[in-house]
Amino acid sequence: MEKLGIQPVMLLMQLINFVILVAVLTKFLYKPVLKLIDERRKKIEEGLALAEKMKVKEEELRKEREAVLDKAKDEGQKIIEEYKERGRKVEADIVKSANEEAKGIKEKTAIELEQEREKIWQDLEKQMLGVASAMAKTVVADILTDKNQLLLIDKKLEKLEKENQGGSKAKR
Amino acid sequence: MLNISIQPEKIFAIGGFFVTNSLLTSWLVMIFLVMLTFFVFAGLKEVPGRFQAVVEGVVGGLYGLFESVTGERTKIYYPLVATLFIFILFLNWTEILPGVGTIGLEKVKDGAKEFIPLFRPTSADLNLTIALALVSVASIQFFGLRTLGIKYLAKFINLKNPILFFVGLLDIVSEGSRIISFAFRLFGNIFAGDVLLTVIAFLMPLFAPLPFLALELFVGFIQALVFSMLTAVFLNVATSSEH
Numbered sequence: 001m002e003k004l005g006i007q008p009v010m011l012l013m014q015l016i017n018f019v020i021l022v023a024v025l026t027k028f029l030y031k032p033v034l035k036l037i038d039e040r041r042k043k044i045e046e047g048l049a050l051a052e053k054m055k056v057k058e059e060e061l062r063k064e065r066e067a068v069l070d071k072a073k074d075e076g077q078k079i080i081e082e083y084k085e086r087g088r089k090v091e092a093d094i095v096k097s098a099n100e101e102a103k104g105i106k107e108k109t110a111i112e113l114e115q116e117r118e119k120i121w122q123d124l125e126k127q128m129l130g131v132a133s134a135m136a137k138t139v140v141a142d143i144l145t146d147k148n149q150l151l152l153i154d155k156k157l158e159k160l161e162k163e164n165q166g167g168s169k170a171k172r
Numbered sequence: 173m174l175n176i177s178i179q180p181e182k183i184f185a186i187g188g189f190f191v192t193n194s195l196l197t198s199w200l201v202m203i204f205l206v207m208l209t210f211f212v213f214a215g216l217k218e219v220p221g222r223f224q225a226v227v228e229g230v231v232g233g234l235y236g237l238f239e240s241v242t243g244e245r246t247k248i249y250y251p252l253v254a255t256l257f258i259f260i261l262f263l264n265w266t267e268i269l270p271g272v273g274t275i276g277l278e279k280v281k282d283g284a285k286e287f288i289p290l291f292r293p294t295s296a297d298l299n300l301t302i303a304l305a306l307v308s309v310a311s312i313q314f315f316g317l318r319t320l321g322i323k324y325l326a327k328f329i330n331l332k333n334p335i336l337f338f339v340g341l342l343d344i345v346s347e348g349s350r351i352i353s354f355a356f357r358l359f360g361n362i363f364a365g366d367v368l369l370t371v372i373a374f375l376m377p378l379f380a381p382l383p384f385l386a387l388e389l390f391v392g393f394i395q396a397l398v399f400s401m402l403t404a405v406f407l408n409v410a411t412s413s414e415h
Binding site (some may be wrong): 006014020021028029032033034036037039048 | 177179180189195198199202205206209210211213218220222227228230231237250251252254255258259267287294297298299300302306307329
């Protein structure tokens with residue numbers, strides 16, 4: 001023992017040294033540093049989890065937004081279609097009513113025209129008759145007496161009138 | 173001229189108590205470690221600087237290393253095994269430092285001049301290695317008893333049958349021999365390294381010691397690791413109840 005240099009006092013001293021070192025290092029190195037590492041790891045884990053959550057949420061939001069957009073687009077399209085359809089209908093209605101109106105006007109105009117023509121014809125006949133009687137008066141006055149003259153004229157006129165009426169009807 | 177001594181030399185006395193050169197070295201290493209610890213402790217920040225990152229790497233790395241051996245219970249053993257590793261590592265590496273083993277006093281003893289170095293790698297002193305071995309083995313017994321209770325003692329004293337009784341006796345011897353194997357493994361390696369460095373430096377002081385310095389750096393690390401890892405393994409064995 002003596003030759004190896006083993007001395008109980010020295011041994012004890014080294015033992016105490018070591019115990020002191022264990023105590024100091026534990027209190028001021030291991031515990032705080034390990035605690036710090038653990039806390040930081042926890043924080044990082046939490047941060048990563050949060051980031052992951054945010055990612056998922058963002059994805060959700062994106063999908064939601066897209067869905068809303070799609071829906072809005074669809075609805076817009078629908079509204080446009082609806083109004084187009086309605087427009088077409090209105091257009092058709094307008095065209096139809098315009099056609100009908102035009103037709104009505106045409107018919108009415110035709111009827112009016114016909115009436116006008118009838119009237120003109122009657123006027124013309126009357127005038128013709130007047131002119132004829134006046135001509136006959138002037139031409140025949142010299143030949144016939146007033147009495148005969150009148151009788152003849154009346155007869156002739158009646159005859160003419162009859163003929164004319166028949167003739168105008170046949171003409172139509 | 174060449175100074176090789178198995179025992180540490182006394183260099184001065186404080187009130188009848190002799191301080192040896194190895195004790196002085198271990199004090200210096202302790203002061204260094206404690207100051208480093210306080211320096212780190214005072215500057216601990218949530219966001220680590222470069223130095224703190226290194227310290228965290230060492231402390232956390234050691235934790236992971238011992239966790240691979242002792243698992244869940246690392247929390248309990250960590251201060252012991254980590255301090256064993258760090259303390260032994262720095263003590264071992266003192267032999268690399270210039271001045272350790274070369275700075276010293278000339279003393280006349282028995283009419284002959286004798287050189288007494290001021291510093292000596294403390295791991296090359298049996299007092300330290302035996303003290304650490306005692307701590308290690310004692311804590312193995314302590315944790316074994318605390319975890320398993322009376323069942324731990326049943327491993328050593330078993331009266332159920334003669335074979336188990338004899339195995340128990342062997343276990344007692346093996347626990348005792350662990351002190352010696354712990355102590356002399358560390359002492360032998362570091363003392364041999366110290367002698368090797370002294371001899372090489374004596375033969376050819378300039379470039380020749382370089383590879384041996386590197387070698388001793390490696391040996392010092394390995395011995396620190398072996399000491400602390402073996403302690404961890406024995407702790408694990410002593411506290412698991414497979415018997």
